[in-house]
Amino acid sequence: MTDRPVDPDVDLHVPAQRAEPLLPVLAVIAPGGALGALARHAVQTALPTGPAGFPWATFLVNVSGCLLIGVLMVLITEVRPAHRLVRPFLGVGVLGGYTTFSTYAVDVRRAVEAGAPLTGLAYLVATMAAAVAAVAAGMWLTRRAAGLVPGNGAR
Numbered sequence: 492m493t494d495r496p497v498d499p500d501v502d503l504h505v506p507a508q509r510a511e512p513l514l515p516v517l518a519v520i521a522p523g524g525a526l527g528a529l530a531r532h533a534v535q536t537a538l539p540t541g542p543a544g545f546p547w548a549t550f551l552v553n554v555s556g557c558l559l560i561g562v563l564m565v566l567i568t569e570v571r572p573a574h575r576l577v578r579p580f581l582g583v584g585v586l587g588g589y590t591t592f593s594t595y596a597v598d599v600r601r602a603v604e605a606g607a608p609l610t611g612l613a614y615l616v617a618t619m620a621a622a623v624a625a626v627a628a629g630m631w632l633t634r635r636a637a638g639l640v641p642g643n644g645a646r
Contacts, residue, residue, distance in 0.1 A: 523580040524567015534548050534551060541545035542604070542605035545613070545614055546594075553590050560582060561626040565633040599610075
């Protein structure tokens with residue numbers, strides 16, 4: 492085995508795949524992350540929220556990012572195999588930089604500290620429920636659009 496991070500697309504039983512170069516992966520994650528972070532910043536600038544208000548920008552970013560990760564994963568695993576750097580660039584980089592679950596945690600704390608614990612609680616629960624539902628919806632919609640039968644991957 493290895494003590495380095497493992498890409499789930501790599502089959503460690505295949506010797507040639509064990510030595511996957513790490514530098515190209517990191518080289519696509521970084522610009523992808525920058526693009527995603529810029530997109531998130533644009534949304535958060537367009538939809539500012541006070542400390543006691545519902546953080547709609549972060550909610551929208553996280554839910555839409557989850558929807559897109561559901562779409563991406565079906566496209567590259569069930570519809571058409573993608574180049575090995577597509578998932579690190581789009582999934583880890585762009586969508587990882589776009590979504591912000593650390594800001595989500597800060598927003599919950601900020602709402603509670605600002606005297607709006609019910610807003611914080613509603614945001615806490617709504618984000619998790621909507622994020623999970625968005626991944627499932629993205630996967631379902633993409634499978635339907637691609638003509639795949641849900642569950643078995645057959646056309």
